[in-house]
Amino acid sequence: MGGAKVRFTVLGPVAMEHDGRPLEGASPRHRAVLAYLLLHAGTVIGMERLIGAIWGIDAPGTARSQVHAAVTALRRVLRAAPDGDGVLVTRGAGYLVKLEPGSLDLDRFTAHVAEARTIAPTDPAAAVEALRAGLALWRGLPLADVNGDFVADARHRLEERRLSAVEQLAEVELGRGRHEPLIDELAAHVSQHPLRERLTGHLMLALYRSGRQADALTEARTLRAALAEAQGLDPGRAFTDLEARILRDDPALLLVPREEPAPAAADPAPPRLSHLPSAVPDFTGRRDELAHLERIGAPGGVVAIDGMAGSGKTSFAVHAARRMAGRFPDGQLWVDLDAHTAGREPVEPGAALEVLLRQLGVPSGRVPQDTAGRSALWRAELSGRRILAVLDNAASAAQVRPLLPDGPGSLVLITGRRRLMDLDAAQALSLDPLVPQDAEALFTGIVGERAAAEPLAVLDVLQLCGFLPLAVRIAAARLHHRPKWTIGQLAARLRDQRRRLSELTAGDRSVAAAFALSYQQLSAAQQRMFRLAGLHPGRDFDATSAAALADLPVEDADVLLEDLLDAHMLMQHEADRYTFHDLLRAHARSSAAECEPAAEREAAVARLLLHQLHTTDVAVNLVFPGMRHLLPAVRPSTAGPSPLTGTGDALAWLDAERANLLALDGAPHAHVGPLAALLSPYLFDYGHHADALALDGRARVLAREAGDGPSEARSTLGVAWVRLRRGDYATTRLHAERALELYRASGDRHGQARSLNLLGVLCWREGDFDPSADWFGRALELYRASGDGVGETHALGNLALALSGRGELDAADEHLRLALDRYGAMGDGDGLEAAIVLRQLAVVRLRRGLAAEAEEVHAEALERFRRLGNRREEADALNAFGEAALAAGDPARAARAHEAVLELARAHDFDGAVEVERARRGLASALG
Numbered sequence: 064m065g066g067a068k069v070r071f072t073v074l075g076p077v078a079m080e081h082d083g084r085p086l087e088g089a090s091p092r093h094r095a096v097l098a099y100l101l102l103h104a105g106t107v108i109g110m111e112r113l114i115g116a117i118w119g120i121d122a123p124g125t126a127r128s129q130v131h132a133a134v135t136a137l138r139r140v141l142r143a144a145p146d147g148d149g150v151l152v153t154r155g156a157g158y159l160v161k162l163e164p165g166s167l168d169l170d171r172f173t174a175h176v177a178e179a180r181t182i183a184p185t186d187p188a189a190a191v192e193a194l195r196a197g198l199a200l201w202r203g204l205p206l207a208d209v210n211g212d213f214v215a216d217a218r219h220r221l222e223e224r225r226l227s228a229v230e231q232l233a234e235v236e237l238g239r240g241r242h243e244p245l246i247d248e249l250a251a252h253v254s255q256h257p258l259r260e261r262l263t264g265h266l267m268l269a270l271y272r273s274g275r276q277a278d279a280l281t282e283a284r285t286l287r288a289a290l291a292e293a294q295g296l297d298p299g300r301a302f303t304d305l306e307a308r309i310l311r312d313d314p315a316l317l318l319v320p321r322e323e324p325a326p327a328a329a330d331p332a333p334p335r336l337s338h339l340p341s342a343v344p345d346f347t348g349r350r351d352e353l354a355h356l357e358r359i360g361a362p363g364g365v366v367a368i369d370g371m372a373g374s375g376k377t378s379f380a381v382h383a384a385r386r387m388a389g390r391f392p393d394g395q396l397w398v399d400l401d402a403h404t405a406g407r408e409p410v411e412p413g414a415a416l417e418v419l420l421r422q423l424g425v426p427s428g429r430v431p432q433d434t435a436g437r438s439a440l441w442r443a444e445l446s447g448r449r450i451l452a453v454l455d456n457a458a459s460a461a462q463v464r465p466l467l468p469d470g471p472g473s474l475v476l477i478t479g480r481r482r483l484m485d486l487d488a489a490q491a492l493s494l495d496p497l498v499p500q501d502a503e504a505l506f507t508g509i510v511g512e513r514a515a516a517e518p519l520a521v522l523d524v525l526q527l528c529g530f531l532p533l534a535v536r537i538a539a540a541r542l543h544h545r546p547k548w549t550i551g552q553l554a555a556r557l558r559d560q561r562r563r564l565s566e567l568t569a570g571d572r573s574v575a576a577a578f579a580l581s582y583q584q585l586s587a588a589q590q591r592m593f594r595l596a597g598l599h600p601g602r603d604f605d606a607t608s609a610a611a612l613a614d615l616p617v618e619d620a621d622v623l624l625e626d627l628l629d630a631h632m633l634m635q636h637e638a639d640r641y642t643f644h645d646l647l648r649a650h651a652r653s654s655a656a657e658c659e660p661a662a663e664r665e666a667a668v669a670r671l672l673l674h675q676l677h678t679t680d681v682a683v684n685l686v687f688p689g690m691r692h693l694l695p696a697v698r699p700s701t702a703g704p705s706p707l708t709g710t711g712d713a714l715a716w717l718d719a720e721r722a723n724l725l726a727l728d729g730a731p732h733a734h735v736g737p738l739a740a741l742l743s744p745y746l747f748d749y750g751h752h753a754d755a756l757a758l759d760g761r762a763r764v765l766a767r768e769a770g771d772g773p774s775e776a777r778s779t780l781g782v783a784w785v786r787l788r789r790g791d792y793a794t795t796r797l798h799a800e801r802a803l804e805l806y807r808a809s810g811d812r813h814g815q816a817r818s819l820n821l822l823g824v825l826c827w828r829e830g831d832f833d834p835s836a837d838w839f840g841r842a843l844e845l846y847r848a849s850g851d852g853v854g855e856t857h858a859l860g861n862l863a864l865a866l867s868g869r870g871e872l873d874a875a876d877e878h879l880r881l882a883l884d885r886y887g888a889m890g891d892g893d894g895l896e897a898a899i900v901l902r903q904l905a906v907v908r909l910r911r912g913l914a915a916e917a918e919e920v921h922a923e924a925l926e927r928f929r930r931l932g933n934r935r936e937e938a939d940a941l942n943a944f945g946e947a948a949l950a951a952g953d954p955a956r957a958a959r960a961h962e963a964v965l966e967l968a969r970a971h972d973f974d975g976a977v978e979v980e981r982a983r984r985g986l987a988s989a990l991g
Contacts, residue, residue, distance in 0.1 A: 069147045071101055072168045074221065075202030077209050081144035088140045092117075095211040096133040100151070100160040101167060102217055109157040119212035134158060169221070172197040173512060176228050179235070180504055184350050187235050194232040201225055224515045226256060233265035234500075242269040253282070257289045260302040271309050272317055279309050311969045337395045338422045339385060339453065343378045345508045348501025352494060356383050356476075359490045362390070362449060363471040367457075367483045370494035371631035371644060372403070372577035373533030376478040379494060380453050384476060391451035391474065396422045402458035402479060403580045409458040412465040416441050419452065419466065438465040446470050453478070458584075460486040480581055482629045496530035496644065505532065509539035513550060520550035527557040528567070529645040533574055540569040564649055578650040581632060592623040593632055594659055595667050596641070597651025601723025603642040607706065608723075611674035612667045640719065672734045673698070675724055679741045681705040682713035687744045688891060692853060695737045714932055717745050725754055732765035736774040743781045748895060750935040752785045759785070776805035776814055783821055787828065790977055795825055816845035816854055823861055832868035839865055853896075856885040860900045863907070872911050879904040895936070898927035902940040906947040914951070917944075934971045938964045938978040945985045954989040961986040 069086070072078045077094040079086040089097065099116045100108060114126045123129075134151065141147030152159050165171055175197030183190035205221040206214050229252055236245050249266040256262060263286045270279040283298075283306045290296050297303070308316055360366050360383075370376050384395050398418045402409045413434035420430050420437065423444050431437050450473040457463050457479035467475055467488060483489055497505065502525045507514040514521050528534035542553050556566050567574040582590060595612045596604065610620035624641050627633040633641045643651060655664060680697040683690070685707060707713050724742060727735060739762035746755035759781035766775035783798035799821045806814030823838030839862040846854035863878035879900055886897040901924035909917035921944050928937035945960030964982035 068163045068166055069144045070166050073098055073101055074168045074200050074205050076207045086140050086143055089136055091209055093133040093136045095209040097137055098206055098209050099213055104160045104162045107154045107157040107159045116213040117211045168200045172200050183235050187239050190235050194228055198228055220516050227515055227518055230261050242272040245269045260298050264302055264305050339381055339395045339397050346378055346382045347505040348497050349379055353383055356492055360474050362474055365467055365475045365489040366492055367477045367489040368492050369479055369482045372480055372581045373531045373574055374494045375532035376494055377455050380476045380478050384451055384453050391449045393448040393450050396452040400456045402456045412462055413437055415466055434465055442469050445473050448472055480631050497532055502530040502535050505535050506539045510542055517550040520554050523554035534567050537567045537569045537572055560649055574646055589623055589626050593627055593651050594655040597648055597655055598667055600726040603640045605640055611670045676737055678705050681707050682717050683741050683745055685710050685713035690744055695740050725758055732769045735762045735765050739778055747784055748933055752788055755785045772805050772809050776802045812845050813849045813851055816842045827864050832865050836865035856882050867907050872907055875907050895931055898924050906943050909947040909951055934967055938967050942981045949989050957989040958986055
């Protein structure tokens, strides 16, 4: 067809036009039939399917004749255009709409969005133009003025695609630093779609970058409230992470990526010779790595590109070589060294040299027989030439060393899974998994339009693939060849860890096979360490944990872990801690299940659990020396003595291992109960209250199942303390009374004292000081009767709180000074408990009118909390002092104290907002 063509619209009213003039005469029912056929253009739609789409299960008896009438009417309208007669045709038992390219507004929109996704990394301004051109095609509600059973779902899918394009536009504009002009546009979209987290997140970031932090947080609260009311849900992790970073004023959010010009065009002169393999047609991403390679890949150099199996090293090297071809006009060479090819031995250097020399055009008769002669000839042939050579799949430095030139004009790119640390001449470039945006572009480029309909499922698939290029390609290829699958169904299949690796197989490509080749090239000791490390339930681990798993000295374990790191079988995000790529962890666990007897796997995990308990015991006793008498006894670890020597070491270890210690994965009561008891003071005093609730809750259930009353009592009391910290007083009382009941049943007077002490704190918090003093007094008696000097001293300090509440300030001051003296006599005068007593003494002194003394004591308490790294107690001290200052008639001092708490909250990500809300109320009272 030539000249003007019939155009169709579905991104608004369903309509037809020719040469700018509307083609009229179709009723709403006729246009509904047209809309369904347009949405499936190029596909034959049978009569029954068409009837189902229009009427659903309530189709009238005249449905078939109505469809015939609609098709006849549509053809009559189309015949008004010179080229409209062949658009709607009959094929067998159905109908087919044949569209010219660009004749449907939805297709033009899709093309604009796809173009923008492709060019955004190199030309963001052009990507914005493409997206805005696509969005300009929308003229209101899609599929407007038509009715049919299919319309609601189709309209929803189209709206999702539009919003995805809006979000893509926002991402590109934010990346260009155009946040202020974007605010009004995004606000309008958010007002229409208040439950869309990604859209709201873009608006929040635009506001924050425009200096409107408070407005950004208001948007976050609005979305939270809307989600809770509409769906009873909280926002996802990406949204909450952004909200937290805005709350703490993270300066990294203000960093806008600098627009970079597109790379200069390659030298148009064709190279003399090129033996590079075909480039991957849909190569995606790696913008930063390519830029880095072009900076370090100077003539006369060597660049070793390493990465784990499936990271796309060969594709990257070939793509880079083609980009850089203009710098090396004498040719590009390539040889596969077969280090990771199934069924083949790595190519000998002499054989590789013969391939390279023949590619240079050296006749076979001139190629020496020995490796040294070939290496010398190779270097001589390169002299004076500018050649780029790719040595793919290298096994070792020894394999490639004879292949390196010694002249100034050529560049060698080496790829391999192992870091070539002993290749002195080489610059190193490691390929990590793709960044999420590049992985999404790769997946979408293979899957096509289906990706736009399920954006969240796409992200699920990419995360389950670990953003590994090979895994993403295989997953996308499987989906492409299974048109009946949804992306959500693919994600569900991949979510099953037992079958994930087997799902990531397509034809002769397999993630598991790629991993198996890397695994086979490890030594026996490295393979065993790889297998057993995969049994670790946490996200990362150190050499001592690996030593416990493998029953090895720490020094031996450290060497093996570094070997695995060099072979890209492990990853490292911070010094001395190791982790797996998610897919490699699955491979390690499947290898362990296949190669390690069940008894050895169980023994390895048991050794790890004992190591966790032992090191936790050492760490907690270093941080809380005054609580040794409250903690369970733990036998030493087979991994040897703990390396922790001081409070700083202990806190750093607890912070690093906290998530691992909580990754129980079915650990027994014999492990969970003691671990909960050991971690309780750390989790509580350092603000990890959600973790404390989860761990004590798990320990409580297991203790009840095991009939272990004392352990159930301890974990119940632990839950009660956290509930108190969170302001849930009713639940606190229930748990405290239950713990008291359990301790009485077991005859544990010390546990009873702790329960009574908590009930005293609860009454004090509620302002009920008489029963509070009674509870504390009874706890004091039981502590004395059980010979617990630390508990007795603690109860003295708490009794002072109740006395202060009753106005008996002199008696409260005396009790607090006595408690401080006792802590000093016990050698814990610089510990946390003594610092808490100082905090309380500062408040009492201020209430007694001794402002100067109160300020001095308060400053000392704050200094101790900061030295101990306990931000929670520091916040409590500031709030309490502020409230006391206001009560003493000093609102300025009160305001300063509460403002300091809010500064702490911004600087440190508190778990919960009790301290923040208390500070806000106090500040409002001080300023009011």
